[in-house]
Amino acid sequence: MNPAGEHSFDDLRARLGQEVGVSRWFVIDQARIDAFADLTEDHQYIHVDPERAAATPFGTTIAHGFLTLSMLSAMAYDAQPRLANLRMGVNYGFERVRFVSPVPVGARIRGRFVLDALEERAPDEVQLTYGVTVEVEGREKPALVAVWLGRRYLEAA
Template identity: 45%
Template sequence: MRKIGPVALQKAQGQEIGLSAWCRVDQARIDAFAEVSGDRQFIHVDPDRAASSVFGGIVAHGMLSLSIMSGMAATTLPEVEGQKAAINFGLETLRFRTPVRPGDNIRARFVLSELTRRGRGDLLARFAVKLEIEGEKRPALTADWLILYVF
């Protein structure tokens, strides 16, 4: 994992600082998420019923896409030198834009939109994130995601 100093991170505001690898979302992953989350709505797990839905077929859970994005952040965003922890501080905005379908490849693009100092010298980073679908013009989701770097 690459590292970045706090000063360099401050200077990176407004820039893309991470682009994840592609990740395939297959039906097995969708089914596993349905089992773990308890969300077995037919549009995710029943191809026959989903075919007659507004989506015209199976779509992945939006929350599955969001969860995959979290893993992408862990492997893509740089570690800030001296940090004790990087904590998910929540989402300011989240919009599901385009359904992810079984077999789609997705990746996350992270832009550091704002960085602020907090109390003990911690840093609160706001990332504008787009979860892209390979071959699609519109992203699967967009979010303003806050990560707290604790020192």
């Protein structure tokens, strides 16, 4: 399924349990890490001090786990299929989030999305559940795995 364009409920139902999209690669450079640290006021040295971080088991600075999680929004724009007649979508939360391995500075990450569930909650509302894996280029172990819930509100028929 190409996430570009609009898809009906039937299109999505036919893809339950399958991968529905993969995002582009995003570079996690020190500037992005530093900006996130400034926004969240989380300046732990393993994220923002390359000299001190070099002496840790990571050997370099690493992205905040919450930075990796926050990147899911951009990844979703690339990879999640868009429902036809969409009025708006909202993040409903997560059933599960695990930070499986660190993202070292300079790494590229991308998201893979599997549609796990589709629940019609009202004539103009649907809840989508995605299994999400954030890959680190060149590494076998993912950075993050999550079960992500989203609500989609449709134009009235």
